[in-house]
């Protein structure tokens with residue numbers, strides 16, 4: 463369903479070229495829940511943006527349902543059924559949460575139906591539905607509203623860039639359930655960029671991206687255990703912060 467063929471993304475760097483994504487080939491079948499993981503700066507967000515069409519590859523091709531989408535705009539890809547949730551979501555000053563969800567759903571949802579999507583992501587709907595999507599929302603609130611809009615879109619391919627980033631420990635429990643439900647109910651495929659063990663645990667496939675390349679690919683966490691768990695001894699509900707990545711594990 464989604465195929466990347468020898469995709470590269472180079473940027474100009476001090477007079478030379480720097481390869482952010484290097485000759486990466488990847489294929490994601492229908493109805494798969496794929497988690498992309500790997501170190502900071504490895505190229506994960508760049509890869510997600512290439513899939514969504516926010517940036518275009520400097521080499522290679524991207525196919526979606528056998529159609530070459532390499533040169534297609536974000537809007538055309540969105541209309542074909544690709545949704546994207548940013549690592550750092552965009553704020554829409556002057557737009558209410560209700561309007562944003564209606565825009566995403568592309569139909570006139572009743573307020574009650576729109577509230578359902580907010581409840582799904584653990585937000586008390588009545589407190590948020592009429593709020594503006596502006597700087598008054600915390601990063602975690604904004605992330606969850608963005609996830610709700612992707613749920614409302616219900617497209618064939620949903621790409622989430624670190625949905626757990628900025629989400630507190632309590633809401634994180636709820637978020638896992640959101641993705642578990644999505645995994646069960648969706649007719650399409652889900653790609654999640656994540657470092658979270660519990661999200662990795664529900665993956666059909668895990669793709670490791672490092673240094674712009676897909677270094678390994680496997681099923682579930684087992685084969686990745688050593689690379690994902692830098693701290694062998696976890697305490698109950700311990701939370702380690704490593705750069706901007708948070709490693710959390712419950713026992």
Ligand SMILES: Nc1ncnc2c1ncn2[C@@H]1O[C@H](COP(=O)(O)OP(=O)(O)O)[C@@H](O)[C@H]1O
Pocket residue numbers: 473482500501502503504505506507508509
């Ligand atoms: N447009 C750009 N210009 C220069 N460097 C970039 C650009 N986009 C990404 N990078 C660099 O490419 C690397 C990969 O970035 P990113 O895809 O955000 O990594 P990840 O999401 O895996 O942390 C980083 O070192 C980042 O600074």
Ligand SMILES: [Mg+2]
Pocket residue numbers: 506507508549623
């Ligand atoms: Mg990133």
